[in-house]
Amino acid sequence: MAGIFETKLAELGVTLPDAPAPAANYVPFVQVGDLVHVSGQISNNADGFITGKLGQTMTADEGAAAAKTCAISLLAQAKAACGGDLDRLVRVVKLVGFVNSTADFSDQPKVINGASDFMVEALGDAGRHARSAVSAASLPFGVAVEIEGIFQIK
Incomplete structure (x- = not known):
């Protein structure tokens, strides 16, 4: 039987994939007490990496x-x-979003809103979080976005 959060995700048409494996010498998450620090997750879908540079190609x-x-x-x-x-x-405690963008692109917060809005839509108040949204000159594999997160669990 699906729990409350997964039921809400299903209503949104989202099925969580298997957790992606790390691409190098690191672990996907570390738990310290009741906090889980999740390594950066890069933009991808069924077709592969979502690549591009905001302000130039996206x-x-x-x-x-x-x-x-x-x-x-x-x-x-x-x-x-x-x-x-x-x-x-x-709850989601904090997200840190990195946006592959040109030097004059300044809508990094709007880009990371895609993650923030989804967390609140899917998790309600438990999805509200602190956040940073910063520009990056490039990201691994040329992806458009990478986001890391801190979560509180019981």
Whole structure:
């Protein structure tokens, strides 16, 4: 039987994928007490990496859609940290979003809103979080967005 959060995700048409494996010598998450620190999740979908540079080859709305895919991967990692029971999630504490963008692009917050809005839509008040949204000259594999997160679990 699906829990409260996964039922809400299903209503939104989202099924969490298996938590992505790390691409190098690091772990996907570390739990310290009741906090889970999730490594950066990069923008991807069924077709592969979502690549591009905001302000050059992508619009802020396209970037926000890419950021939403990062949020889905973050939740998949949080679910793994919860032993498969996403209802152990207490709240999203903080997201740090990196946007592959040109020097004159200034809508990084609008891009990362794609993840923030999704977290609140999917998790309600438990999805409200502190946040940073910063520009990056480039990101791994040329992806558009990378987001890391801190979650509180029980």
